[in-house]
Amino acid sequence: MVSTTPATRAPAAADPGPLRPPWSARALIAAGLLVAAVAVTWLTFWWIGLSPASLAAGLDDTVRLLRRMWPPDLPGAGDVASMIAETLLIAVAGTGLAALASVPLAFVAARTHKGPRWLRPPARVVVVLTRAVPTLAFAILFVRIFGLGPLAGALAVAVHSVGMIAKLLTDAVEETDPVPAEAARACGAGEVQVAVSTVLPRVFPALTGIVLYRLDINIRASAVLGVVGAGGIGVALQTALGSLNYHRAAGIICVIVVLVLLLELLSVVVRRTVLRPTAHRRTAALPAGRARHDVGWDRGRVLRVAGAVATGAVFLVSLWSLDPDPGRLSGAWPNLRAVLSGMWPPAFSGELLMAVLESLLMALGAAAAGAACGLVLALLTAVNTTPWRPLSAVVRVLLVVVRGIPDLVYALLFVAALGLGPYAGFLALWISSTALAAKFFADSLEQLDPLPHEALTSVGARQWQAFAAGIWPQFVPSFTGNGLFVADLALRESVVLGIAGAGGVGYLMQESIATLRYDTTAAIVIAIAVVVYAIETLARIARRHLL
Amino acid sequence: MIGTPVLRLSEVGKGFHGTTVLDGVSLDVPQGQFVALVGPSGAGKSTLLRLVNGMHLPDSGTVRTLGENPAACSRSRLRALRARVGFVFQQFGLVGRLSALENVLMGSLATLRLPRYGVMSYPRALRIRAVEHLDRVGLADRRFQRCDTLSGGQQQRVAVARTLLQSPELILADEPVASLDPAASTLVLDILKRISAEDGISVVCSLHQVELALATADRIVALRGGRLVLDEPAAGLTAERLREIYDTAGARDG
Ligand SMILES: Nc1ncnc2c1ncn2[C@@H]1O[C@H](COP(=O)(O)OP(=O)(O)OP(=O)(O)O)[C@@H](O)[C@H]1O
Ligand SMILES: [Mg+2]
Numbered sequence A: 001m002v003s004t005t006p007a008t009r010a011p012a013a014a015d016p017g018p019l020r021p022p023w024s025a026r027a028l029i030a031a032g033l034l035v036a037a038v039a040v041t042w043l044t045f046w047w048i049g050l051s052p053a054s055l056a057a058g059l060d061d062t063v064r065l066l067r068r069m070w071p072p073d074l075p076g077a078g079d080v081a082s083m084i085a086e087t088l089l090i091a092v093a094g095t096g097l098a099a100l101a102s103v104p105l106a107f108v109a110a111r112t113h114k115g116p117r118w119l120r121p122p123a124r125v126v127v128v129l130t131r132a133v134p135t136l137a138f139a140i141l142f143v144r145i146f147g148l149g150p151l152a153g154a155l156a157v158a159v160h161s162v163g164m165i166a167k168l169l170t171d172a173v174e175e176t177d178p179v180p181a182e183a184a185r186a187c188g189a190g191e192v193q194v195a196v197s198t199v200l201p202r203v204f205p206a207l208t209g210i211v212l213y214r215l216d217i218n219i220r221a222s223a224v225l226g227v228v229g230a231g232g233i234g235v236a237l238q239t240a241l242g243s244l245n246y247h248r249a250a251g252i253i254c255v256i257v258v259l260v261l262l263l264e265l266l267s268v269v270v271r272r273t274v275l276r277p278t279a280h281r282r283t284a285a286l287p288a289g290r291a292r293h294d295v296g297w298d299r300g301r302v303l304r305v306a307g308a309v310a311t312g313a314v315f316l317v318s319l320w321s322l323d324p325d326p327g328r329l330s331g332a333w334p335n336l337r338a339v340l341s342g343m344w345p346p347a348f349s350g351e352l353l354m355a356v357l358e359s360l361l362m363a364l365g366a367a368a369a370g371a372a373c374g375l376v377l378a379l380l381t382a383v384n385t386t387p388w389r390p391l392s393a394v395v396r397v398l399l400v401v402v403r404g405i406p407d408l409v410y411a412l413l414f415v416a417a418l419g420l421g422p423y424a425g426f427l428a429l430w431i432s433s434t435a436l437a438a439k440f441f442a443d444s445l446e447q448l449d450p451l452p453h454e455a456l457t458s459v460g461a462r463q464w465q466a467f468a469a470g471i472w473p474q475f476v477p478s479f480t481g482n483g484l485f486v487a488d489l490a491l492r493e494s495v496v497l498g499i500a501g502a503g504g505v506g507y508l509m510q511e512s513i514a515t516l517r518y519d520t521t522a523a524i525v526i527a528i529a530v531v532v533y534a535i536e537t538l539a540r541i542a543r544r545h546l547l
Numbered sequence B: 001m002i003g004t005p006v007l008r009l010s011e012v013g014k015g016f017h018g019t020t021v022l023d024g025v026s027l028d029v030p031q032g033q034f035v036a037l038v039g040p041s042g043a044g045k046s047t048l049l050r051l052v053n054g055m056h057l058p059d060s061g062t063v064r065t066l067g068e069n070p071a072a073c074s075r076s077r078l079r080a081l082r083a084r085v086g087f088v089f090q091q092f093g094l095v096g097r098l099s100a101l102e103n104v105l106m107g108s109l110a111t112l113r114l115p116r117y118g119v120m121s122y123p124r125a126l127r128i129r130a131v132e133h134l135d136r137v138g139l140a141d142r143r144f145q146r147c148d149t150l151s152g153g154q155q156q157r158v159a160v161a162r163t164l165l166q167s168p169e170l171i172l173a174d175e176p177v178a179s180l181d182p183a184a185s186t187l188v189l190d191i192l193k194r195i196s197a198e199d200g201i202s203v204v205c206s207l208h209q210v211e212l213a214l215a216t217a218d219r220i221v222a223l224r225g226g227r228l229v230l231d232e233p234a235a236g237l238t239a240e241r242l243r244e245i246y247d248t249a250g251a252r253d254g
Helices: A025-048 A052-069 A077-109 A117-132 A135-146 A150-175 A179-186 A191-228 A234-242 A246-273 A299-321 A326-342 A350-381 A389-404 A407-418 A422-446 A451-459 A463-500 A506-514 A518-546 B045-052 B075-084 B100-111 B124-136 B152-165 B182-199 B210-216 B239-253
Strands: B007-016 B019-029 B034-038 B060-065 B085-088 B170-174 B202-206 B219-224 B227-233
Touching (some): A025 A422, A025 A463, A025 A518, A052 A246, A052 A422, A077 A117, A077 A191, A077 A234, A135 A150, A135 A191, A135 A463, A135 A518, A150 A191, A179 A191, A191 A234, A191 A246, A191 A407, A191 A463, A234 A407, A246 A389, A246 A407, A350 A389, A350 A422, A350 A463, A350 A506, A350 A518, A389 A422, A407 A422, A407 A463, A422 A463, A451 B075, A451 B085, A451 B100, A451 B152, A463 A506, A463 B100, A506 A518, B007 B045, B019 B045, B019 B060, B019 B227, B034 B045, B034 B182, B034 B210, B045 B060, B045 B202, B075 B085, B075 B100, B085 B152, B100 B152, B152 B182, B170 B182, B182 B210, B219 B239, B227 B239
Parallel strands (some): B034 B219, B085 B170, B170 B202
Antiparallel strands (some): B007 B019, B007 B060, B219 B227
8 A cells, every 4th residue: 555665646647737827917017017127227228328338437436526525524513403403494394384285185185075076176186286296396486486595495395295195184084984974964064064073083193194204204305405595404515516615515415314314213213102002092981070071181181282282383483484574475476476477388398308208217217227226235134035144234224324315415416426417317316216125125025924935945945946936926016016116206306306417307497497488397397297197107007906 | 664764853852042842852753654743832843843854953862854864964965855855834835926836836946956936937847747736636727826815725735735746755744734624624634644645655744633633643642841742553542532631731831
């Protein structure tokens, strides 16, 4: 009964049936994305003239620039403090204004909205448009209207943030249980009353989270607003670079990096402490001996009220710091009218479309190249794939620092080192995409199921085989999704890098405003919005079909 | 009939961070025998199985698997040894997004040189054999279905088919049916039993269900607190007696 050879005996089936898997839409989309990524990267390299020789020359020039920047020259402590304070206040004012504007907008844009129906489409358009046009593009426009200074910066931050806050808040509003709202309507409440008393309290935690998240992004954005004269620490950077004072520029970049790193640290701490699910929630029972109608003061309520008052006070201080005196605001009115009336009709031109195409190529090429490099770095840093733990720690720290420097700063540096043009913009985007992709990829690699890899090790597979068969297939969806997200972010950056002279449509935008050709400005804004929205939509569709 | 043992543990000890998990365990498994390893949670069953294919190395004593000592093997030799030992996991260890066929094909990786991704990256001869093994566990018609859309029992059968593609001389199974319902459990154990009987492959299988162990195994080995406390042919044992040992062990260690 027991055979002597231990080899597995299998029944010799005459016809094994199909041995080739049927084609699936998923495989086709994945293959299409891969081919598109390779093609776009190749096209980008050709467009900007990237070659090993030009890379080597670029490296030389960059090293020379870095030598000229060393040692960094820090401004005095008082200057640093006031520059940082202005940057933070711009971010706070902008985020606060955006939050205030987003609440009614989100309620109107929500599918559950029961008020006047015609309000919804325009609300949606505002959300899409403001989200698609980058902060710096608004900043250029607002500097024209309101003059140099933090007021233009804060308004630019506010307008761009409205899009994202309102979109996320709309989702939250749509997800709330409709029954309490129905009940309030049944009691005869008007739509505004329903929104304020039944929906707002329930989306408030979500709103707080969204606003904090956006504040984090906005502080980073505010650090470079000064490059277009919209206040904050970027003004000093622009001045230093403009006067070829590279030691000072290096010092200011150091300040920005430290600021961003501190912020990163702070947000980690906040996420650990505030957003951790509370271990014990106090029950709602009233303390004994307190009248029914008396809400009373306990520790939680004191903290909440104090927090709200402090937040409000900081917001008011930030608004006041923008110096919005009536004379200045009324002076802006004619400018605004001139800009708006000059925008119609938008003037599209071949030059403009080529510039948009250049931005698109820069972004997609940089994102593809960045995803490839980021993947290698992620494999070196993720705990389950790293060949050597200490290396992982070093790369990790390095990536945080690289991510801490805004794209526009890289662009300014590369322009200073290599001269004007898309080459500098591509390198800037490549570096930031690599660092960003490496972080996303490493995070998602660490969340994969380790068991298949272990099972394949126990099968006797080599390390690379176990990776290719056990880890890579699991990783494909998050690789694609995060890769597309990086491309999306790179595109939003690439349309403004032209401000630093680093290629793309940003330069035309700045020029059109400087020469009062607002019809061109309008065309550029529309083109940017369309391209960004189209790429975002494509990415969303691809992601949905791949996961 | 019974020649040199397929597996021989002599006085094996193993601990983690100062705690003793296995203590002086000796065990010989001859070719073709189906051994059920029972014992309460934390008794060291998984640790014992992992010592056999070199996923853990013993602190004391020696392990000889198919005539090799995993602790003394070079990396490539250890890979070659692992290729001859099948390992079935409680949680299957399948890649959910891939087809059943591709998961089975991964069992042949040790015989291939380069990394593989996709069914078509494996030679045709291997694909034919993989389908035959899928047929053997009754899933040939599901070959192109994604594994995460299969039921738990079906997934474990795919994992068994993957092990079969290794042409193993010894199969280790760590609670292969712990997350399956009774019907699926019986089916998976029957398949393992049939393979053991038909192909003369030894199986060491840790189990929690006393009845299943008695119904399937030739021999029952019980661990408690890292020591071997019972080692008898299944034929002479009653469920009553086994459960008693199990329960007192549980009471004492818990
Ligand atoms: N890699 C490890 N590191 C530290 N301790 C471990 C490790 N693996 C196992 N242990 C410990 O060894 C002891 C025995 O574990 P083992 O997994 O072998 O038990 P088991 O009999 O398989 O239990 P179960 O039935 O719950 O699977 C446990 O106390 C466990 O915590
Ligand atoms: Mg176990």
